[in-house]
Amino acid sequence: MTEAIRQGARKKPQNMLLRLLGPGLVTGAADDDPSGIATYSRAGAQFGYGLLWTVFLTTPFMIAIQLVSARIGRVTGKGLAANVMELAPRWLVLALVFLLVAANTFNIAADIAAMGESLSLVIGGLNHEHALIFASVSTLLQVFVPYRRYAPVLKFLTLTLFAYVVTALTVNIPWGTALLAAIWPRPTITADYFLMVVAVLGTTISPYLFFWQASQEVEEMNQGKVHRPLRELTRGGLTEIDRIKLDTVVGMFFSNAIAFFIILTTAAVLNANGVTNINSATQAAEALGPLAGDFTFLLFALGIIGTGLLAIPVLAGSAAYGVSEAFGWHATLEAKAPDAVGFYTIIAAATVIGFGLGFTGISAIHMLVWSAVLNGIVAVPIMAMMMVIVTNEGLMGRFKASRWLTMLGWVGTALMAVAVIALFLSFLIG
Template identity: 85%
Template sequence: MTTDLADKTSAGVHDVAISPSSEASKETSGGGLLRLLGPGLVTGAADDDPSGIATYSQAGAQFGFGLLWTVFLTTPFMIAIQLVSARIGRVTGKGLAANVMEVAPRWAVLGLVFLLVSANTFNIAADIAAMAEALSLVIGGLNHEHALIFAATSTLLQVFVPYRRYAPILKFLTLSLFAYVATALMVNVPWGEALLAAVWPQVSPNADYFLMVVAVLGTTISPYLFFWQASQEVEEMNQGKVDPPLRNQRKKDHPELRRMRIDTAVGMIFSNAIAFFIILTTATVLHAHGVTNIDSATQAAEALRPLAGDFTFVLFALGIIGTGMLAIPVLAGAAAYGVAEVFGWRASLEARAPQAAGFYTIIAAATVIGFGLGFTGIDSIHMLVWSAVLNGIVAVPIMAMMMLIVSNIKLMGHFKARGWLIGLGWIGTANMAVAVLALFWSFGHAAL
């Protein structure tokens, strides 16, 4: 009887230890913040993929410190829209595509998901090419061989490593972004001039300037991030670490809401902080020395070598590889979640391959096609342009539908969003619409 009592007591203590309210109390401790970080952190870090690095590098090289202000402008809107996607996934227990089908006809959702998959595939192609070039710069070798290694490794990890083990790997890869903090600290930054430009920008009213502003906005707020974070919240829920969908809970102020707010805010601030340091470094080194045209992340790394030294070059190049290994599974995974949810397939990185064959087929196909595009002769810049255009087409309607979903009491119950989240979300959607219109205008203007 003593043993039974001890077992019951131990079980009771264990139950208390894993309950949400107990976890919430632990979160105030020093190590508690790390336990709170997950989907939001990984999503934010994946936004700084090699393609994003190329965009931020060009912003710094072409306009110096003149576009640092965009990082601060986008941060609150980025936090709001990503928090909306996280909230939708956690409250409903379903991914974003499954929820969008509740407010839009299936044919429209199919069209948006098709464009998402296409944009992500071009983005994967550009990222794989950049990673292969970066590794060739550091250790030598053939680009195509390196590209094959990266594509195969990413696909195999997603297919054969269950989510509960793969999630910590993605979380660990976020550390690679600190390479860009280190590179900024290794160059002689005129901090007074840089910070003044960030808070009091001198706008250049010309087409090139506005095109770059649009590019930075489009790189920072991307549709694949919405799909990924919503689905990751569902993955976390299905691991049994937390309660079932929040919509079924009576408590309005659930600890999971606080956890999502902290996780998402930290992830997006971290993402934009890295963008800030990339612009800062390239502005300080490249723009100051007359290097004003950067076509890829690897070109930025190579340009840094004679001006900032070999160690800065290596750090910048290795950062490209690390962020690519984080971004490719997010891009492929976001595409797979979207397709699988539309067709009603099982969509989970925790499932074994035979249990979610369609889901893993999309992951493999997006990565393999992305790898194959590297043999077509299409340069990474053209792939990024197509990715930007397709993302622009997808982003605004998806953001608008997300705002309709998160404020829908039928879908969200008493967890529907209110106040500042609704306001920032709609303002962010409007800003993105203006940015996309400007993007199309700039492409039309360039074609004339």
Template identity: 85%
Template sequence: MILTTETASPARAQAQSSKRSGWRILRLLGPGLVTGAADDDPSGIATYSQAGAQFGFGLLWTVFLTTPFMIAIQLVSARIGRVTGKGLAANVMEVAPRWIVLGLVCLLVGANTVNIAADIAAMGEALSLVIGGLNHEHALIFAATSTLLQVFVPYRRYSPVLKFLTLALFAYVATAFTVKIPWSTALLAAVWPKATVNADYFLMVVAVLGTTISPYLFFWQASQEVEEMNQGKVDRPLRELRRDSHLDLERIRIDTSVGMGLSNVIAFFIILTTATVLHTHGATNISSATQAAEALRPLAGNFTFVLFALGIIGTGMLAIPVLAGSAAYGVSEVFGWRATLEAKPDEATGFYTIIAAATVIGFGLGFTGIDAIHMLVWSAVLNGIVAVPIMVMMMVIVSNTKLMGRFRAQSWLIGLGWIGTALMALAVLALLGSFVVGSST
């Protein structure tokens, strides 16, 4: 009996240690995890579904291409927020005239509002597909719920809700395992893609890049680091502290890497599933997330369809507050309004007004008859126009010793950030060029 106790004790201690380590890792995850998950919103799901349906496994490699640059630019965003204690718009005004920043923020608000419209519409349609009912009524429920949670639930209680909603992403991992995937073929295509040189293929590469690296993510994560700072034991920017702050930067690195990595893993599984089912069966014309879900039903069965549709709803409930919130942070910082989800409604009226207005207008756009795919196209154009100058300014800020102090970014991060900025600029030029060519033919 004594021998059993002695031999069991180390095992029990090891299990308890592993459990504590697991909880420590979970506590490290926050702004980066939520930001990465919000990137896979219904609009992003539509893009990845279209990529898989139209080109099969031929675009799986794009997920690996974008991952390091996505991690780098979001690390820059998070670092700026935590080191300076201010959101992105407030920091950009340090290196650019206020009127330029205001113009970029207005474009951000426009892009986010259109994106919210597409996401709310997709969520309403997805719920109608699963349980029946009317699309607009379902959309109203989602829009109202999201707005009320942001306005009346303080950040310290709302943040865990957002983290919990990231679990919705795993519906797309589960979906992939409900169909028979030719893993050897898929993985070979991911690491050794066949060259396909045509305009449609190139534009889809541009669309995936633009979906993965979006300006609303920059504004959101920087501001969430400020929110976390204000909730912490030391509620001051890192550059004002004399103590060693490597633990804060390590937390940001882990959180951001996990969040962006998860985002792209989910993108991989969405492309994988739609390539396996839709492309293989010749269903290559997919323009929305709900259309992809509906197309899966007769080909892969009801269970796969329901998982895919519920994933749209879960990711939408996560993405709408990120889209509306990032717009509100940007506008509030430009005008000097109080910008925090911790405040009561009467303490940050302007901030909450932007959140409510963006969501309400987004919901209202669903009644205009504008096709969801057109809203996504215009959102992509506006996002592209905003993303490149903001990324340039972010790189200038994070490289500036005067603004960042001893927390100026390392050379590897600066290098990756500038390469990601250059890739995004090329993507935007290609996107704009496609519109010019399309309008002239």
């Protein structure tokens, strides 16, 4: 990483951070979407500090699998679906992409609903009208603002996640007890506890993040000085690999640190006061108000809106990249709408349908459950294919994964497979 840092240091100080951090930071931040906030809030409310350890468990595997996706995109110059098409039959890729789109659409629906409800809690008004504004703004920005101008907007939105750090500092936290529980957990061996562990793991490692980061590395490649895939270079390229490592490690640490603070806050306030049943991010925000004060409530609610504005483009965009690559369509946020009709149609359709689901009467918690199930079906085969690609010298050349990255990636894939099996068993038993 030192080479990338040294080269970044030669730039103006104010440009250094923007240069070194990009797809990895945005991807990590997008993982803490309103749906993720709901899961972490529920974990803290239901089990107190008892699940803080899961943040440490997931971090190395999240870093590894996102490093794999980013490396595949930059080395091959193609998105994830396009690469998987070279290994798997077309019907299987199309089936997985279809499930990805369905999962993302349900996730978008839950996120848009949470954003609308959060704004209603803060300023009043009607949930659906607020949700329409958020859905429209997100779609229009993606369609009409080119990637080179839109990427800095997404980076800026990552700052909204600091609301959850500040939120934790506004409440009374017994730090000794919390940190001891995180480092030396005493698990409660129950079905609910185990299922919440599975939920946190599934929320943290999600397929849409794989597709998004791989495609964003392709977007960055097309905007950078070297417009060719790294595997086509006879020498050099290590600077780009170092940048990807730094960007991804920082982004995933940032993502999981925010998850840590959300669990910490809800454990210290909600669980400590007997509020243990939380089913949405807005419900958590609303419950915090009378117990922790208006300022804490306001920060939590505004954080939901900010993270939603970041996550919806990532969810819709990852679906569009997957579909477009599977069908061979032009897929880039840099293109004008008439030049990438199919790509932008998927973005708009996923967002519009997600918004429309808010009028069906389906509860947000049910949409999240369906999204989790579909993500589980997609995640494991995609992760396995990613590991096959990144270790294939014919596809990756001299940039194939190192031994430690290969080991962490396969262990993460196995862990995700266990989580998915547990999730399905819970539905069958329940």
